[in-house]
Amino acid sequence: MELSRRTFLKSALVGGAGISLLGFDLTPAVAQLKELKIARATETRSTCPYCSVSCGVLIYTIGDKAKNVTPQVIHVEGDPDHPINRGTLCPKGASLEQDILNPRRLLKPQVRRPGSDHWEDIAWAQAIDEIAHRVKKTRDDTFIEKDPLGRTVNRCESMAWIGGCTDTNEFNYLVVKTMRSLGLTYIENQARV
């Protein structure tokens, strides 16, 4: 009874001091600096796919390109060497990581059949086969060799190619090459609008 209170306080104080004396540091650790997350990641130089400024971007991927690593993007930032953007990026360019790693990405070929209300999965080989047959049939059905004045025109006006804004020069070239050889006249691009 007599001891009850003062004893408790005393032992607690001594205990606390004891913990300290025994090397238990009561001072919390400070300055746990975050590590640089891209320190040893692989850096790939690319060009922003958005506007026409052509900002250089650095895409950082996991691993050092060793065989047993599947690279995945962990960060994207501007290329400081690029003379135009000098490392800067706009809010679209700065979010490119979210474009590459986007849960909304389409991941498999699909087809929507006439009258259907849903997408169906389709194998690549079958999709390409079906498309090729449709292209050939449409071309064969509508190909114009001579116009009403009898002049050779060799064109196919019933199919169109519309190309996007982020197609590379080389892809555009391949498109022009293949589509013109099919005789297409409706070859248009984002460049028009």
Add this chain to the structure above:
Amino acid sequence: MTNGWIDIKNTDMMLIMGGNPAENHPCGFKWAMEAKRNRNAKLIVVDPRYTRTASTSDLFLQIRAGSDIAFLGGVLHYAIENNRVAKEYLANYTNAAFVVKEGFKLPEDGLYSGFDAASQTYDRSSWNYEEGNDAGGAAPSHAATPAAAAPGAPPPLPGMPPKVAYDFTLQHPRCVFQLLKQQYSRYTPEMVERITGIPKDQFLKAADLFTSVRKDGDMKRVATIIYAVGWTQHTFGTQIIRTAAMLQLLLGNIGRAGGGVNALRGHSNIQGATDMAGVFDSLPGYLKVPAPTDVDLATWLKRITPTASKPAPWDSFNYYSNTPKFAVSYLKTFFGDAAKKENDFAFHYMPKVDRNYSWTQLWDNMYRGSVKGMLAFGMNGVAIGPDSQKNIDALKKADFLVVGEIYPDETSEFWKSPGITPEEMKTINTTVYRLPCAGFAEKDGSFTNSARWLQWKNAAVPPPGDCRLDQDIVAQIFLKVRELYQKEGGKFPDPILNLTWPYVDAQHPALADLAKEVNGKALADLTDPKTQVTIKKGQQLPGFAWLKDDGTTSCGNWIYSGSWTEAGNLLARRGTDDPSGLGIYQNWGWSWPANRRVLYNRASCDPSGKPWDATRRQVWWNEDAQLWVGNDVPDFKPDSHPKDHMGPFIMTAEGVGRLFAPLGLFADGPFPEHYEPIESPVENALHPKQSNNPVVKKLKTAADKYATPGDGFNIICTTYRLTEHYHYWTKNNQMNVQLIPEPFVEIPVELAAELGIKGNDKVKVTSARSYYVAKAFVTKRIRPMTIDGKKVYQIGIPIHQGYRGIQEDEGKDARTILNRLTPTVIDPNAFTPEFKGFLVKLEKA
């Protein structure tokens, strides 16, 4: 861009109009800020809205959407009246001194000479130079030549006189300068105010500031004009840009560091797509497509190869005289051994084009039922519009649609767009294939930026899931078609069967191989007779100067020739040296043509070959070497002595900048004239009887409706992008969606008050086509305007939303494709739809 992104830092004066680079090209806009910081350059912004670009300006003027020619014409008038012109430049480097044919008439009544009302076309034969010699006084000590075609413009049609009548004193009443002066004498400050709504005093302030670079005849200072689709997306878009080019020629700003007319393209590679002829009316390198009248190769080449047309004392390089070499090399690349001299290099394989197959026509004809199939790769035609509902209705009539995409988009899901009932869905018989493509980080290849720089990029990761590289998909479809033709035969299979396919892995063509093919190679041993340098058969060509018209060279696109030589892939160069400090970066990537960074840079020197401004030396004549040398690659014949007076605009037949655009260059007039947008709240103050561009034709299906103020559509609506979003793409990106989560309509405070609309209220915007629902953004940044005495409001809507995106997915019935509202009329030259400045009604939803 005639110049480049970095080059903007060299300027003293900027006029940004029809563009909003701070929001849409922020990283390029830094160079405008650098000019302000380092040169105290001034920035004038003219826009329907006070944009984020305007927030950094020294002078902002709110203009009525679609009245840009009136403004620029007013500045031209001001410059001439106040003698703020670059006289020597004007006389020597433009066609100011050229005498125009008798019979040419200026459009006081809204029409140039030669108009045929029935066909809505011009007979342009009177829009030509007079043939002859000196029609005025004595020639100036240095004579010069004309031409300001935008880069990539097609060569003019033949028909210009080889010897043009001239008056170097610019006094002849029919000389271009006098006609120009007369044309814009009507664009007085008072008239500018009536048309544009810009108060006279503000206009004069801007005109004075902009032309101040030529105050007191000074030639050292330079001004630039920067624009984007705010100019092109009009039924007179090309002519707005021409007005700007003319103003820059008048002020002597073309070809100079910190000058030029700079188009800011909206996408990473639509410059490349245009160069590579991803559009119906050209072949790679801006060669004109063959027409049915081109019965053989020779006829075609004769039609598309211009001949020099100049005053007798002057010289003209007329570089397009080499067109046959480009064209034949191109045919050889496509058809290889099947393209022989004997068969006109397989010229008959090429489809012949004699009408408009452009974007709106494509949808129109699909809507009418004649276009049965479409392959859309990375191109969201429904969202892009114009008149998205018409495009949806068109797709309902197609047999098949192949979409290559990385995200679900409006186009591939047109068949379940908002408003389509389950019953209607059953009646839509279009088969839609949606193929998962690779994103930018998964592909290599090159983009061409707005400044014509080609840069190679590298793939960082493989495509996810079952995605395939776009080039593989196209190759595989094509090879399958080819296989079918091989097996089954069919209509005219020759071009398909004979198309060259020299790729190591046929099903997976490497973009590097394609890039090499584009550059071109020797098909036989070639020797330059001058230097005796030899190129062995099979070697990459060092540049387009080596191209031949005899079938001994191949080249997929002559303007890209020199990009992947025996020295390797120049597109991937990363040299960061810039000894001149002008931001030229000769060793970074590669720029067409021939790695020149500023086009027409010969004009940066006076006629004697000395730079106008010694502190910004781009190129100059080296008398000792008898050569043009410099920090940039001279855009000129390197050994042409200044005394020969070769015009600096080597891509024109005249050799000079064109203040007056002769003959068939433009469909709607050799000088720009102000016309009202197709949907305008007012009549044309210059000529009310001819309010619109006379050659613009409206489409005629049931879907194509156009409004008039009489129908109650009296608010001007303009469309634009926000800096937080990219086109119809980043609505799939959580990061950007959080920056601007919802669609909105920017409404002036005064209009909102009139209609009882408060910020964040839902509003409905209705055009003659359709309606759009979004939140109201009530802002002080758009002010009411007085147009020709009438109070007019403008509103603005960003383009970025639709019905597929994080915020708009199925079940939300998002009526937020902006282009449901936009009209299907197009510019008669570039065929770009009039997205900017149409009429709407506004109400609380």
Add this chain to the structure above:
Amino acid sequence: MSTSHVVSSRPPAREPEGVICRYTLGERVHHWLAALTYIYCLITGLAFWSPYMYWLATLVGGGPTARFWHPWFGLGFTLSIFWMYKMWIGDMRITDADRRWSKAMRYYVENQDEKLPPEGRFNYGQKLFFWLMFYGVILLVISGFGLWFVESIPWSLRWLRYTAVTVHVVAALATIAGFIIHVYMGTAMVRGGFTSIIRGEVTSTWAKTHHRLWYEQVTKGTSSQK
């Protein structure tokens, strides 16, 4: 009230002169609830108060734990004080006897208790302490909420944050002052006081000496009841 102050039913203490129940079990429980919660708040509060006492937080489980429990213990303390208020409000009103006593408080301090006028169940000093704690806790709890949910105070009302800080500190210091005296008197100074709050009993002498009026009232009541 008086019915609660019955004589303990426990067997008589060693000294037959008698023991008197000073605090019922319920009263003692509440006192110790208040005491323990207060002490917890005191320890943690002192830890937050000064870097030189931050080690106190370590004793009770570390800073975040201390920060987590401090407001809850504070609420517990508040509730026990409110309970005490309900229990003792009748005894805590300042009376004329208190006023007389207060004038002679010097004698109390100097242990000359014989010179003091008689007092009731609680003397003036105890009542002052009670009211100090009562009003103190009201201020502490109100300001405490401001500190607890500081991030939900909008920037425009930031003066509330500053007020909360000031009030909490001032109120806490005031209660600490009272607490020091209270503990000193309850343990060291007034012998018998500590036992009374533990066991609930005091001797008649003790009661007579320190709380004569109460003693008289209780014994009168007892005799009348028994």
Add this chain to the structure above:
Amino acid sequence: MSQATLAIKRISGHAGPAPGEGVERDYQVCKLVDTTTCIGCKACEVACLEWNGYEFTDTVFDNSYQTMPETTWKYWNLIKFNEHENSDGTISLLMRKDQCMHCADPGCLAACPADGAIVQYTNGIVDFQQQNCIGCGYCVSGCPFDIPKFNPATKKMFKCTLCVDRVSEGLEPACIKSCPTGCLHFGTKEDMTDLAEKRATQLRENFGFEKAGVYDPAGVGGTGVIYVLHDATNPEAYGGLPKDPHIPWVVKFWKGPAKWIGNLAMLGGILRVTVHYLRFGPKIVDGSKHENGGQP
């Protein structure tokens, strides 16, 4: 991280000096925000979020381009927009990047009771160490810029770190790197002050902004983020930048004099009762027999 402690010159809630105080030479880092070239593009917002990798926020359009009303615990960098009407009736769109100011005399650190929860590095960066944070929110009261924000799930405070992970590796902060117009600049405090003053002079002399000036408030000892403003006399127009920020006097008093007054009072109380005991001793009712109030 053994050397890292030497990079610390101030520690919150810490008894005794910080290990790095006055030990090593270091330069003060500083961000310069030139609001006259800010285009409100929000690249800095995105770069910040991308680098630090926090979750996205569901936002709502609110009649403005501004992403959200205020910074949050997981959104440290916010451009504040203001359609400002000038005296001549014209409009300016004022845009200012709001973030931690990294005050030389940080109110958050002064207010923080938790040992090591807030540190100031020798290069001037003020950084929260979440593992030491007790979530008390005192920093909120200490900050004159409304910067520290509370994560209710983890009960920790967060704010801009000035990309200490990048800066300590010799890189610039993510926001600085991204800024397209160069409105953001990074360097030593000395250089940034110099640059800012030059720019302000240029704005006054060449661009007609007679009131242009630099915002580097002395009330908090100067800041690690300084602004160039078109009108330095009206910083409030830039999304509520306080005109004369200082650590609230309440906090100063609380963490300064009040501490000593309180400690002395407490100590004095204990001393007084001790002296009292020694002087007067206990009150014993029943004589020496029953010290403890006559209890058995």
